[in-house]
Amino acid sequence: MLRGALSALLDLEDDIEVIGQAENGEQALSMIESLVPDLCILDIEMPKLTGLDVAERLKAQKHSCRVVILTTFSRAGYFQRAMRAGVQGFLLKDSPIDELGAALRSVHQGGRAVSPELAMTFWEAENPLSEREREVLKLAAEGLSAVDMAGKLFLTAGTVRNYLSEAIQKLEAKNRIDAIGIARKNGWLD
Known part of the structure; x- marks a missing residue:
């Protein structure tokens, strides 16, 4: 319903033409590849592929379509991933x-646009975790033990425990489960 309403409102603009609407991320990617629009609007939460997944694939393809994410999520991790994409x-x-x-x-016209309400949230909530700490938390979220994580990451179990401990401290979490929850809530494990 929102997609249809947004499309109708944008079509009323003299200089904007809506040339397609997709029900999910896979369909959006396919339509972008075939229709080659100047710009696409994506939601973060779409079935099959998220808007961020589509943006990352377009970047990997070096596609000329410019991407705008339209969302209800003000998570810094999503914003950071969007910028990388x-x-x-x-x-x-x-x-x-x-x-x-x-x-x-x-x-x-080549510029960037970020909702002012989101800008301050993102400014204040930068991801404190290192890449390795994120990797360890992701594996912990999958239920792996320190020994199993160590094998996957080619580290010692003690080093893995140190990374977990650092992540827990940085996030001011009570334990690894709490740290995983905090990191997920902020979009830092995506």
């Missing part, structure tokens, strides 16, 4: 249509 816009779904139109025009 080359996303040019990160906006809230409840933005007024005139603000969305202005942001789309800016992105189309």
Whole structure:
């Protein structure tokens, strides 16, 4: 319903033409590859492939389509992943249509657009975990023991426990389960 309403509102703009709508991320990627739009609007939470998955694939393909994420999620980890994927816009779904139109025009002209409400949240919530700490927490989330993680990462079990301990401290968590929850909530394990 939101997709249809958004499409109808954007089609009312004189300089914006909606050329496709997708029900899921796989369909969106296929349509982007075949229709070659100047710009696409993706949601983070889409079935089959997320908007971030689609953005990462477009970047890997060096596709010319500029990507704007329209979301309800103000998680710093999602924003960081979006920036790594080359996303040019990160906006809230409840933005007024005139603000969305202005942001789309800016992105189309080579600029970037981030909802002001999100900008402060992202500024304040930078991921404190190192890449290795994220890897260890991801494996812990899968239920692996320190010994199993050590084998997968070519580390000693003691080193894995040290990384877990550092992650728990940095996140001010009570234990590894709490650390995993905090990291997931902030989008830092994606």
